[in-house]
Amino acid sequence: MPDNPIIPFIEGDGIGVDITPVMKDVVDAAVAKAYGGKRKITWMEVYAGEKSTRLYGPDVWLPEDTLAALKEYVVSIKGPMTTPVGGGIRSLNVALRQELDLYVCLRPVRYFTGVPSPVKQPELIDMVIFRENTEDIYAGIEWQAESDNARKVIKFLRDEMGVKKIRFPETSAIGIKPVSREGSERLIRKALQYAVDNDRKSVTLVHKGNIMKFTEGGFRDFGYAIAQNEFGAEPIDGGPWCKFKNPNTGRDIVVKDAIADAFLQQILLRPADYDVIATLNLNGDYISDALAAQVGGIGIAPGANISDNYAVFEATHGTAPKYAGLDKVNPGSLILSAEMMLRHMGWLEAADLIISSMERAIGDKQVTYDFARLMDGANEVSCSEFGRAMIARM
């Protein structure tokens, strides 16, 4: 990583216009404070989503220029982008992950002292979600109800595959859920390696494999196999749970699994039992917002999309359209995504400054509306004021 990298950013739709400039200011301040001018980021705006259609033309949502820049500069950051429900364009966020093969969606969930939480002991929550980011029902292979294509697929399923269980064949939409061994293994391998590198206690494979036996159940089985074949895990009490010694620390890492519905209640009732999580795309989407709520909401939940070559950092939340342009929302999620980016770049001092200044701003109760409405004695500040409150505390 050079001392003066060029980092492409996508501003994002909706509240992107509010949070992205604040994120850049906070990062610039942290880098300046940490390195006294020796290191500096040059930000390069690239376009996707609604802003791209204004610049490149009405149908150009994800220009080739943008994909080329994200590849050329390797590390980048993005704001949220809108996806219409029902019809219209398919998710640009998902398209970006597929185009760059960003197969790990990494979403750490930890508690910051002072953040209002709906649970009694939010400090027990310290989980790192590895969400498979390129396949599953998110692959976007589906056909609208009553369309010729849906009818064709249903006919094929009934006539050639012996499928008798489509309850309403005349009016069913059809979606396909591809889950591969390669896709599952590469994601679970990263989760296991993360547990080794970061001295974590366990990796839980979260799935709905009792119902979707070959897709979600397959994910679980691929996970246990890779733990045993590549990390030397041995079954505990006959399996399927297993464990292996962390070669760096000598401590045990337990590999276990949980069925997704039960898992969603366990994370509320017994969060300390869970550590690193490896899961499929849709489960990971649900789990990351549910867990974020337990530590203060998606306004403060960061994330990264990572491949073997590239990394695109992004907030967990969406475009929150009702708040767009109001300078109101919490920029914390994108700022903490940038903190992950700095850590990924090895700029640890600047990353540490972001964490400490956010802790101080929250500790001083200088918080945006989402925290203020749940916090006694809070001073509600705007999105940009929160950024300034952080910078003043670096």
Ligand SMILES: NC(=O)C1=CN([C@@H]2O[C@H](COP(=O)(O)OP(=O)(O)OC[C@H]3O[C@@H](n4cnc5c(N)ncnc54)[C@H](OP(=O)(O)O)[C@@H]3O)[C@@H](O)[C@H]2O)C=CC1
């Ligand atoms: N990666 C991405 O780019 C993502 C894009 N999206 C897209 O975003 C659009 C809107 O989705 P929607 O389901 O409304 O979800 P959003 O995440 O945009 O917003 C849901 C609610 O979460 C809260 N929230 C979100 N962001 C913040 C923030 N920064 N600070 C404080 N509170 C926040 C608000 O709660 P409250 O109302 O209680 O204040 C908001 O109404 C959709 O088109 C969706 O597809 C969604 C998720 C990820």
Ligand SMILES: O=C(O)CCC(=O)C(=O)O
């Ligand atoms: O792409 C979208 O619009 C939604 C994506 C999403 O919810 C997520 O990445 O968590």
Ligand SMILES: [Mg+2]
């Ligand atoms: Mg989501």
